[in-house]
Amino acid sequence: GAVVSQHPSRVICKSGTSVKIECRSLDFQATTMFWYRQFPKQSLMLMATSNEGSKATYEQGVEKDKFLINHASLTLSTLTVTSAHPEDSSFYICSAKESVNTGELFFGEGSRLTVL
Amino acid sequence: AQSVTQLGSHVSVSEGALVLLRCNYSSSVPPYLFWYVQYPNQGLQLLLKYTTGATLVKGINGFEAEFKKSETSFHLTKPSAHMSDAAEYFCAVEGSSNTGKLIFGQGTTLQVKP
DSSP states (O other): OOOEEEEOSEEEEOTTOOEEEEEEESSSOOSEEEEEEEOTTSOEEEEEEEETTSOOEEOTTOOTTTEEEEEEETTEEEEEEOSOOGGGOEEEEEEEEOOSSSOOEEEOOOEEEEEO | OEEEEEEOSEEEEETTSOEEEEEEEEESSOEEEEEEEEOTTOOEEEEEEEOSSOSEEEOGGGOEEEEETTTTEEEEEESSOOGGGOEEEEEEEEETTOOSOOEEOOOEEEEEEO
């Protein structure tokens, strides 16, 4: 079946540094991807919609300068957490919507960010 | 706008017992409804989804859910719980525009006791 890969699965960084997380659709094209954030024992909160070749659409309350999203190809979206702080520590999950045939939605395995 | 409420953040059942996880939704347009399962430190796996047509939807691992428009509900059931069913379960809603933008409920932790 279709697979969405996230990399890295785990990352630890120092406060003030920037971290990039990749979301890649391995065997299908996805013009639209989504980024979610999940705090421990909580639900998934939609952060933004990533659109191939155009600017991302951010949900209310999400700082676009803090969470930079780039969707440069039909199979790759990246989320960069800039000047990370401990409160940015979270589980980040992406999803990708197949754009050619089925329109099915597939989720990545998630990336756990820990900011020290 | 859409929203989802999952009643009960924690459900505990005995192995072999009926599983019932409750989900109510709010949507201004005909909804698409989903149930996902999440194991610790993993992504989401789709259990089943309702878009149109038959209101009783069968999914993987013996789970099923029934869309009841009059009750705005989409409860998840399984006749007999297995130890491997212990996980976090999320109900989600999407407007019928099929954008892929899902709104999730708070989640329900299912505990299965031997």
